[in-house]
Amino acid sequence: MTTRDEAAREAAALSEQLHKHAHLYYVLDAPALPDAEYDKLFQRLQALEAEYPELRTPDSPTQRVGGKVLDGFTKVRHKVPMLSIRTETDITPGGASAFDARVRKELGLAEDGPQVEYVCELKFDGLAMNLRYENGVLVQAATRGDGEVGEEVTQNIRTVREIPLKLNGKAPPVVEVRGEVYMKRADFDALNERQREKIAAGQKNEKVFVNPRNAAAGAVRQLDPAIVAARPLSFFAYGLGEVTPASEGGPDCPTQFDWLQQFHAWGFPVATQTARAKGAIELIAFHENIGRQRDALPYDIDGVVYKVDSVELQRQLGFVSREPRWAVAHKYPAQEQLTEVLGIEIQVGRTGKLTPVAKLAPVFVGGVTVTNATLHNEDEARRKDVRVGDTVIVRRAGDVIPEVVGVVPESLAKPDDQRGPVVTMPHQCPVCGSVAVREEAEVDYRCTDGLFCAAQRKEAILHFAARRAVDVDGLGDKLVEQLVDANLIRTLPDLYKLGFTTLAGLDRMAEKSAMNLVDALEASKKTTLPRFLFGLGIRHVGESTAKDLAKHFGKLDAIMDATEEHLLEVNDVGPVVAQSLRTFFDQPHNREVVEQLRACGLTWEEGEPAARAPKPLAGLTFVITGTLPTLGRDEAKDKLEAAGAKVAGSVSKKTHYLVAGEEAGSKLDKARELGVAVIDEARMLEILENGVTE
Numbered sequence: 001m002t003t004r005d006e007a008a009r010e011a012a013a014l015s016e017q018l019h020k021h022a023h024l025y026y027v028l029d030a031p032a033l034p035d036a037e038y039d040k041l042f043q044r045l046q047a048l049e050a051e052y053p054e055l056r057t058p059d060s061p062t063q064r065v066g067g068k069v070l071d072g073f074t075k076v077r078h079k080v081p082m083l084s085i086r087t088e089t090d091i092t093p094g095g096a097s098a099f100d101a102r103v104r105k106e107l108g109l110a111e112d113g114p115q116v117e118y119v120c121e122l123k124f125d126g127l128a129m130n131l132r133y134e135n136g137v138l139v140q141a142a143t144r145g146d147g148e149v150g151e152e153v154t155q156n157i158r159t160v161r162e163i164p165l166k167l168n169g170k171a172p173p174v175v176e177v178r179g180e181v182y183m184k185r186a187d188f189d190a191l192n193e194r195q196r197e198k199i200a201a202g203q204k205n206e207k208v209f210v211n212p213r214n215a216a217a218g219a220v221r222q223l224d225p226a227i228v229a230a231r232p233l234s235f236f237a238y239g240l241g242e243v244t245p246a247s248e249g250g251p252d253c254p255t256q257f258d259w260l261q262q263f264h265a266w267g268f269p270v271a272t273q274t275a276r277a278k279g280a281i282e283l284i285a286f287h288e289n290i291g292r293q294r295d296a297l298p299y300d301i302d303g304v305v306y307k308v309d310s311v312e313l314q315r316q317l318g319f320v321s322r323e324p325r326w327a328v329a330h331k332y333p334a335q336e337q338l339t340e341v342l343g344i345e346i347q348v349g350r351t352g353k354l355t356p357v358a359k360l361a362p363v364f365v366g367g368v369t370v371t372n373a374t375l376h377n378e379d380e381a382r383r384k385d386v387r388v389g390d391t392v393i394v395r396r397a398g399d400v401i402p403e404v405v406g407v408v409p410e411s412l413a414k415p416d417d418q419r420g421p422v423v424t425m426p427h428q429c430p431v432c433g434s435v436a437v438r439e440e441a442e443v444d445y446r447c448t449d450g451l452f453c454a455a456q457r458k459e460a461i462l463h464f465a466a467r468r469a470v471d472v473d474g475l476g477d478k479l480v481e482q483l484v485d486a487n488l489i490r491t492l493p494d495l496y497k498l499g500f501t502t503l504a505g506l507d508r509m510a511e512k513s514a515m516n517l518v519d520a521l522e523a524s525k526k527t528t529l530p531r532f533l534f535g536l537g538i539r540h541v542g543e544s545t546a547k548d549l550a551k552h553f554g555k556l557d558a559i560m561d562a563t564e565e566h567l568l569e570v571n572d573v574g575p576v577v578a579q580s581l582r583t584f585f586d587q588p589h590n591r592e593v594v595e596q597l598r599a600c601g602l603t604w605e606e607g608e609p610a611a612r613a614p615k616p617l618a619g620l621t622f623v624i625t626g627t628l629p630t631l632g633r634d635e636a637k638d639k640l641e642a643a644g645a646k647v648a649g650s651v652s653k654k655t656h657y658l659v660a661g662e663e664a665g666s667k668l669d670k671a672r673e674l675g676v677a678v679i680d681e682a683r684m685l686e687i688l689e690n691g692v693t694e
């Protein structure tokens, strides 16, 4: 039992912590604690206040519904307050039974009385929004704010495609539809990928978002609607604010389920999983059923919500301290948890990408025990400043790989000499020891040795045997997996040493298939230089580059020995490709593989070198910005450089052309300011084809 003084001290400390974290979460969209940890502190404070009610001051964090109103947006007083729902702390089936029992008690239902009917919904993890429609037209969108006063974000919300600007069908004079603005996981991942690229390109003001909810909240509170439009948001409707009564022309919906159908008819997304349920048993079944589907949903949910279906019964049940008695949130295991970093390792992926991975003290997150979490790349690991010994927030949502989203402030505050070293990537592949490089404008280090590295063996063999490479008919991924795992193939030449007996002796391999494979291997030996070159899987050397190289040099040895300068003369070969070819052929065992393949009998016709390519764009400087419709930025750069142009990183008076794609930002403004010609991708391709014609 705590004494009153102890309780007062603890409550004051908890209040301060909760205020700090609420500010980070709601105002700055940059939480430093997982929700579950915040909830623990919150519940502890609630418990102290229940024991000593005089500690429950009006400014206690427990007395506030939600966030705080931001400066910078017009304030809106909600006509009907936007309340919160009680969270059932018990995440086992018992949570649903407890809620049903409370409802029955409040309604005075006898134990053998009728079952209460509920609507079961998903608890979306985004931010609540009030959408006001007058005569069917969206006139105002507001965040929840503190429940009484929210922020007006109408312009931003108009960019959300899933929110109708005009209601379908018959609309009442006034209706406020409430629901959750959220971001789908795939959209979130793509957004963060773009953010990482921007940061890698030196844009200091950009940040990586910790989870979809924060990304959504950040987007909604952007002061520039154009930025909001570039961050794909989604919406689900689930509730009602002010509405014209049925007697005055409003819809007649006696149940929550009717309302959801009405929202759907007006054009709002309503989650298809929504279901009616009778009594606790069906609530439990819903909770379990959705729990099984949770990982496969394209968005985050942190639980389900049960609501008494009948609007009349909802009215009878009413509210306690700003939470309705007729609804409850029943959660699932949290998708973010705290744990300790025990070590940091570098893993090599199937394509040679080196990824720093945090080894963690086992932690139960998102329904599974996690011991590894990705740190993505060197820049990310450093930006988050993750070190061995730190306490970190780990997130696992859906089927995706768990990731470290950040280090808690307490670990970051430790003196540097009491923390582990900063993450540094090795310059050698930890699997095969070959050179690992980070190319210009790339965030990842890669092992340069696709042919030899055990981590990449399967991928390299499949690529070599592919139809568009030397084409070994019938050599699919299952078989390659079997051959590599049985240690029958280590490098490409081993393929040609496989005899009929070895193949026929494999599990699930019929004699006839073994025979066919021997024939296919034999047939693949007679190939062409472009196919062979493409088959080696040299980074950035696609089919068409392989063809250009073959045409330009005629012979494989000439390509293997060409200097970077000489390689740059080839049509479509820029510095990135040239460097990649050089690094590949500078590795002695890559050359050895080529020699052994020749010794195994692989042959192709060789030709004479072509005349040197002209450089029609020599002397011109280009800058590329934004997302081009068909070409990647590296690709566009390579094409321009191959034609002799210089491609610079920033716009200046010396720039001749700015190639601008979608979401072009400050470079476009700069170009306009300086009077630099702005062209699109199509025009750039035309210039590449015909030279500068105007």
Ligand code: IVH
Pocket (backbone or CB within 6 Å): 083, 084, 085, 086, 121, 122, 123, 124, 125, 126, 127, 128, 144, 180, 238, 239, 305, 324, 327
């Ligand atoms: S109903 C009076 N239904 O959870 C009841 N809320 O603490 C008002 N939420 O602010 C809320 N999914 O942001 C309701 N199906 C759902 C929900 C849901 C997510 C969020 C919403 C609300 C918070 C409740």
